[in-house]
Amino acid sequence: MISSYRLNIISVKVQELHKQFNIAEFPIKMPQILKKFYGDKIVIKQVDIQGSADVVANYDSIHDVTAIIINKNRTSPHLHKRLNFSLAHELGHIVLGHYKFYASTNKVSLDYIEEEANEFAAQFLVPERQFIIRPYDEKWLSDIFFVSTEVIKKRYEHVNSRNKAKSTEQKKLDMMIDKYLFDV
Numbered sequence: 684m685i686s687s688y689r690l691n692i693i694s695v696k697v698q699e700l701h702k703q704f705n706i707a708e709f710p711i712k713m714p715q716i717l718k719k720f721y722g723d724k725i726v727i728k729q730v731d732i733q734g735s736a737d738v739v740a741n742y743d744s745i746h747d748v749t750a751i752i753i754n755k756n757r758t759s760p761h762l763h764k765r766l767n768f769s770l771a772h773e774l775g776h777i778v779l780g781h782y783k784f785y786a787s788t789n790k791v792s793l794d795y796i797e798e799e800a801n802e803f804a805a806q807f808l809v810p811e812r813q814f815i816i817r818p819y820d821e822k823w824l825s826d827i828f829f830v831s832t833e834v835i836k837k838r839y840e841h842v843n844s845r846n847k848a849k850s851t852e853q854k855k856l857d858m859m860i861d862k863y864l865f866d867v
């Protein structure tokens with residue numbers, strides 16, 4: 684489970700990037716974002732990979748470049764939403780410093796790192812404020828944010844349980860930050 688300290692770091696990182704990328708509308712299409720803002724840091728290639736992986740990423744510490752290999756066999760139209768999430772997940776590993784962190788320690792489990800990258804991707808592609816202002820319809824939201832309905836379902840559970848735990852003061856602060864970031 685991700686600590687509240689790390690959750691805060693993830694949401695701050697997401698908010699910074701949304702600002703930096705000038706995200707004004709949804710869905711966020713990851714291939715364009717990565718090409719535009721990480722052209723020199725991320726190389727995306729489509730390769731024929733045997734097996735079930737959608738995306739494989741490899742960090743080259745010498746050149747500080749991440750190679751993202753997309754499985755050619757997994758890019759049919761109905762898998763595009765999953766691919767979008769996978770690319771956001773890989774961006775999460777990069778911006779949360781997982782590769783450098785992982786090279787220097789083995790105290791944190793790989794599962795934990797994966798959980799953080801998934802959390803990053805969910806927050807990045809489906810920002811909480813943008814999510815809760817819309818009616819809850821899984822299929823429709825899945826098209827709006829271009830993620831699978833599984834991601835929408837999980838996001839719904841997370842947002843609800845976290846909001847329940849928040850104090851009135853925290854909620855007020857969240858709204859102020861949203862107003863600053865998204866003008867809502």
Ligand SMILES: [Zn+2]
Nearest residue numbers: 772776797800
């Ligand atoms: Zn990962």
